[in-house]
Amino acid sequence: xxxxxxxxxxxSVFKGAPVELxxxxxxxxxxxxxxxxxxxxQRLQLLLRHISxxxxxxxxxxxxxxxxxxxxxxxxxxxxxxxxxxxxLLFIENTPLVFGKGTRLSVIA
Amino acid sequence: KAGVTQTPRYLIKTRGQxxxxxxxxxxxxxxxxxxxxxxxxxxxxxxEYFSETQRNKGNFPGRFSGRQFSNSRSEMxxxxxxxxxxxxxxxxxxxxxxxxxxxxxxxxxLLVL
Numbered sequence: 001x002x003x004x005x006x007x008x009x010x011x012s013v014f015k016g017a018p019v020e021l022x023x024x025x026x027x028x029x030x031x032x033x034x035x036x037x038x039x040x041x042q043r044l045q046l047l048l049r050h051i052s053x054x055x056x057x058x059x060x061x062x063x064x065x066x067x068x069x070x071x072x073x074x075x076x077x078x079x080x081x082x083x084x085x086x087x088x089l090l091f092i093e094n095t096p097l098v099f100g101k102g103t104r105l106s107v108i109a
Numbered sequence: 110k111a112g113v114t115q116t117p118r119y120l121i122k123t124r125g126q127x128x129x130x131x132x133x134x135x136x137x138x139x140x141x142x143x144x145x146x147x148x149x150x151x152x153x154x155x156x157e158y159f160s161e162t163q164r165n166k167g168n169f170p171g172r173f174s175g176r177q178f179s180n181s182r183s184e185m186x187x188x189x190x191x192x193x194x195x196x197x198x199x200x201x202x203x204x205x206x207x208x209x210x211x212x213x214x215x216x217x218x219l220l221v222l
Binding site for chain 1: 112113142144150151152153154157164165167199201210211212213214215216
């Protein structure tokens with residue numbers, strides 16, 4: 001079965017340090033990939049999607065088909081990046097999004 | 110444009126009762142998905158509706174059901190509530206089906222006592 005794994009439940013980094021939130025998936029095809037973010041007391045919202053190849057709030061994510069990963073990266077963490085981050089994949093047309101269990105990022109001043 | 114709205118925002122029920130949650134999508138959006146969010150399991154997909162038809166269903170018991178109306182508003186119902194049904198229930202809407210970005214509502218927090 002297709003699976004999305006975010007191995008870290010909690011990631012703490014210092015302000016200004018690089019951030020990498022890991023996302024691995026199990027699927028032999030080419031999924032569509034998303035990162036969603038939920039800031040404190042706010043609703044879940046799309047951060048970026050692979051197909052658009054954008055950099056949002058300084059975050060980027062690269063698809064590595066060989067390692068079946070879609071890690072989210074930012075070179076310099078800011079306190080306002082503290083939030084819950086979910087990786088989500090669309091494996092096959094006409095099936096629902098599959099979310100990872102999320103990683104809570106805490107940026108320490 | 111108004112965002113996705115969900116009512117009620119908070120709900121307390123007792124075991125065995127049933128509950129109906131409502132979701133109004135963004136104007137013009139025809140697809141509505143429901144998720145259950147808990148600290149241990151994260152986001153789990155419940156079902157997705159498009160043009161009043163259920164297109165996908167997650168791995169939840171038959172006590173969980175839903176429907177979508179002609180104006181794209183959606184409701185989900187949980188019958189015979191159990192303690193384990195306590196969760197944040199999120200609704201998300203998108204323009205079309207499946208591959209579009211989903212826009213989430215604030216959720217309904219359900220507590221079952």
